[in-house]
Each structure stands twice: as C-alpha cells, then as structure tokens.
Amino acid sequence: MAANPFRADCDGDAYNLSSSFGRSLSGLLSSLTFLSSNSNSTNATAGAGRDSVYGLYMCQGDLSGSNCQSCIQTAVAGANQSCPGVRRAIIYYNQCHLRYSDANFFGVVDADGFNMTNPLEVTSSRMAFNILSDLVQAAPQRRPLMFATNVSDMYPLFALAQCTADLSPDGCRRCLTASLAAIENCCIQRKGWRYLSPSCWIRYEPTPFFGNYPNNLSTYIIRSQCSSLDVQSDDLSARTANLRGLFDDLSAQAPATGFYSSSAGDSGDRMYGLGLCTGDDATRGECAACLATAGRAIANECPNKTEGYMWYGPCFLKYSQQRFFGELDTDVHTFCGGAAPVTAEFSRATEAGARSIAQEARWRAFDEVEAFGEVTTFSVERRWGRSRIGRFFDRVASG
Numbered sequence: 001m002a003a004n005p006f007r008a009d010c011d012g013d014a015y016n017l018s019s020s021f022g023r024s025l026s027g028l029l030s031s032l033t034f035l036s037s038n039s040n041s042t043n044a045t046a047g048a049g050r051d052s053v054y055g056l057y058m059c060q061g062d063l064s065g066s067n068c069q070s071c072i073q074t075a076v077a078g079a080n081q082s083c084p085g086v087r088r089a090i091i092y093y094n095q096c097h098l099r100y101s102d103a104n105f106f107g108v109v110d111a112d113g114f115n116m117t118n119p120l121e122v123t124s125s126r127m128a129f130n131i132l133s134d135l136v137q138a139a140p141q142r143r144p145l146m147f148a149t150n151v152s153d154m155y156p157l158f159a160l161a162q163c164t165a166d167l168s169p170d171g172c173r174r175c176l177t178a179s180l181a182a183i184e185n186c187c188i189q190r191k192g193w194r195y196l197s198p199s200c201w202i203r204y205e206p207t208p209f210f211g212n213y214p215n216n217l218s219t220y221i222i223r224s225q226c227s228s229l230d231v232q233s234d235d236l237s238a239r240t241a242n243l244r245g246l247f248d249d250l251s252a253q254a255p256a257t258g259f260y261s262s263s264a265g266d267s268g269d270r271m272y273g274l275g276l277c278t279g280d281d282a283t284r285g286e287c288a289a290c291l292a293t294a295g296r297a298i299a300n301e302c303p304n305k306t307e308g309y310m311w312y313g314p315c316f317l318k319y320s321q322q323r324f325f326g327e328l329d330t331d332v333h334t335f336c337g338g339a340a341p342v343t344a345e346f347s348r349a350t351e352a353g354a355r356s357i358a359q360e361a362r363w364r365a366f367d368e369v370e371a372f373g374e375v376t377t378f379s380v381e382r383r384w385g386r387s388r389i390g391r392f393f394d395r396v397a398s399g
Contacts, residue, residue, distance in 0.1 A: 003093070015087055021047065052104075125303060135202070224308065247294075247295030248292075290314045293312070
C-alpha cells in the first residue's frame, strides 16, 4: 500500500484498465517514472486521439535523481490507490507531485491550490514573505528547472519557489505571484507555511528541509522564539538602542567564561539579557561571533517584542523586558535534526547516556555552567553514532 498523499484531486470520466486509454496511461506513468531519475521536472504524452493522455511530475529541485524517482514511484502508486479508474488526477507528496489528464494542460497556468501551515508557532516578522517575494522574481529566470531557494546560516528561514517544466517564464511568474498573494491573505503570521498548486510551489520553514542542506544531518541548530506581546514604550528608538547595547555587551563579555548576563537602559525601557556558549566547542572568537550574529538576527526576528530567544549550535541568546535572572524557565524546547533513522540500540544508549549526563549536571550545577558527555554505539552493521547533551544553568553575573 502506498503512503497517503498530502492531497489527491481526482476527476474526469471513468476508464477501464484494459482499455486503450488505460494502456496509454500505464505507458505514460512508466515513462515519467523512468525520466525522474535524470530530471526533477518533465512533461510527456502517450497515446493518440481520444486515448491521448498528458502528464508531468515535479520533484523538489534539490533532490537527487534517485530520491526524485523514489518519490515519483510512490506518487504513481498513490495515484493508482487514490484515483483508480479516472482520467484526471493530481497527487501531492512532501517533495513531489504527479499530474495526468486526458486534456492537454501543458503551458496553462493553474495556481488554484491549497495552503499548509505550522499551527503551533506564530511570528510578526515579514522577513519570510519578503524573501519569498524575491524568490518569486528569481525562479522564472532559472531555466530549465525554474527553482530558487534561500538557505540561511543566520536566520531560521529556509524557502523555495518552483514551477513545473511545462510553463513559460511568464507563466511561472504569474503562478508564483498568485500563490504568494494567497499566502499573504491567510498565513504569513505563521512560522512555517507552503502553498501547493498544479503549476507551482512556494514554501517557507524555520528549519532545514532541503535534501542537500549541509547541516541536514548535523547538530547545528538555528531556532528562534518571540513573545507574542509588543513592547509598550513611549520611545521605541531608546528601547532599540538599549537592546543593541545589551547585545554588544553580551557578545563582548560572555566569551571570557562562556556565560554572561547583563541589562541596559533605565526604568520602563530597561532590557535584560544573557549569552551562553557551549564550552566544549566554541573558542572565544567563535563565541563572540555567534552571539553577535544571534543579536542581529533576533532583532529582526522579534521586532518590538517584549522577549526573544535565539538558539544556534554553539550559542544561545535571550533577552526580556522582565528580569529573569535566577528564575527557573520550565518552557521546554526539543529540537530534532536530520532525517536519518537510528537503531533501537542507538536510541536506548542515547537515553541511558542522557540520563547519566543530566545526573552529573545536577552535581556540577553549583560551580559550573554546563555538563556534557558523549555516547557511542556500534551496530551489527558497524555503523556508529554519537549523541551529546548539554544542560545549561543560569549563573548570574555579579553586579
């Protein structure tokens, strides 16, 4: 049984699998599956007259040939399962879609699609929308694939715009523009959204989703969180200056020990913050650079918000309008990176190691900022994995 698609749109007259049209469709799907190992988007035809069938597929532009073909094989099975015996179908999966019809649709823009959003997180930043606006202009010029991306090492912002191979550059632009307008009307307040249509896609996520992203299987995490509350201030310029000064202070002072907390400003415009670097990885220079980047990024990620966090692999930055030093923050965040499966042996060893490290961290809490360790496992296939856990403590700077 094929994996369930995100969506399956089935339409048209019925046909018999043993009919001429059925044989034409079978041949077309076989041809598209074969072609998908060498191209991420292609259209083709099969049959003649009333038995003609037109089809195309599109894989996410960065997929390898083998991964694209695997997705199209799944889509073909999904079409047979979800739309059996009908002449028109569009099947959507996470990284590809498949379309066929008894009517020639090549070159005709169809931007009538649907959105998908992250229901758990919101944002007030328009940065993702602005970056997608640039990608919408860039993708139509990138023939033959018409695929443009944004991969950030500063912001939790990863995006793409892509069109099917049958469209002209002008048709691609019209499709992407319509999709972006649909997103603006419904979804830009969400941290993570996409719009899928028969002719084009746009997508933004706060975490990497590209198959060839260099950190796809690493522990380098970029993540942010912003308060939903806006700053109430008579002088936003003063508040912005205080925040900038706070970030400069943190990035200058934290590298000496790996941790620093401070505040800036007076009375109602006072801002509190802390910077933390992982003691096992970050040198002083790396710590300073990471915190400086986090400060610039969080200012754009959380414009005029009362509180914000920015996590990178080597460092963590937090600011708030409220003093939080010495207070236990029980708001838990779990980040999982990479799509590679792990064995049950690895999972058990990781859990046992994590518990051991956390216990050790409890005993170090009085005189050290963090505790960390490693767990190594060897499977029967002689593959190995390593898991590291850090537990951080809010050690307030004197004064």
